[in-house]
Amino acid sequence: MREQRIPVVILTGGGSRRFGSNKAFAPYGTKRIIDHIISSAKEVTDTIVIVTKSPEQYQFSGVRTIEDFSEVSTPIVGIITAMQEIESQELIILSCDTLWYPDDLLQKLIAEPAEYGEALLVSHDGAVHPFPGRYNRSCLSYFQNAMEKRQFRILRIIEQMDYSSLSAEGWWMKNINNKEDLDEANHDRKNLLSKTI
Numbered sequence: 001m002r003e004q005r006i007p008v009v010i011l012t013g014g015g016s017r018r019f020g021s022n023k024a025f026a027p028y029g030t031k032r033i034i035d036h037i038i039s040s041a042k043e044v045t046d047t048i049v050i051v052t053k054s055p056e057q058y059q060f061s062g063v064r065t066i067e068d069f070s071e072v073s074t075p076i077v078g079i080i081t082a083m084q085e086i087e088s089q090e091l092i093i094l095s096c097d098t099l100w101y102p103d104d105l106l107q108k109l110i111a112e113p114a115e116y117g118e119a120l121l122v123s124h125d126g127a128v129h130p131f132p133g134r135y136n137r138s139c140l141s142y143f144q145n146a147m148e149k150r151q152f153r154i155l156r157i158i159e160q161m162d163y164s165s166l167s168a169e170g171w172w173m174k175n176i177n178n179k180e181d182l183d184e185a186n187h188d189r190k191n192l193l194s195k196t197i
Contacts, residue, residue: 117162
């Protein structure tokens with residue numbers, strides 16, 4: 001059953017400098033990374049918003065797009081833009097740095113009672129990750145203050161918040177920073193698929 005109350009935001013506004021091109025359109029298996037993430041989001045919500053510096057590139061998706069309020073390449077810009085433009089007390093925020101998101105994990109983020117604090121994040125191998133995350137609008141001031149001070153390390157911002165976390169396991173958590181990371185992920189995917197045939 002899909003939850004309609006909490007919108008899912010997909011951040012695609014990064015510069016992808018290390019990757020060399022827009023990683024959202026890079027192929028992972030038979031689909032692009034952005035296609036995988038949109039598919040995951042559709043399993044848990046009817047409200048999906050892509051936040052990007054180039055809305056015209058995502059017209060194919062059929063989902064709402066919002067243009068980043070700043071040209072600075074940091075996820076903080078996308079988070080501020082989403083919280084200012086989307087009328088919702090809470091947002092599930094995803095990033096195109098991750099290949100895909102397990103449906104059951106997104107369901108857990110949505111199903112968690114609202115007493116989680118200002119943010120509900122995911123921990124993996126002992127580390128807390130900003131995405132996927134469920135953020136309350138009360139977090140907006142933290143990100144705005146960081147933006148004003150040009151302090152762009154998102155985990156340092158999160159440390160100031162009252163947050164909770166869910167534990168998660170799985171190779172899906174791998175960040176894609178460059179094309180070597182993507183090649184390795186596609187190789188791992190082929191090996192995994194071959195073992196299931």
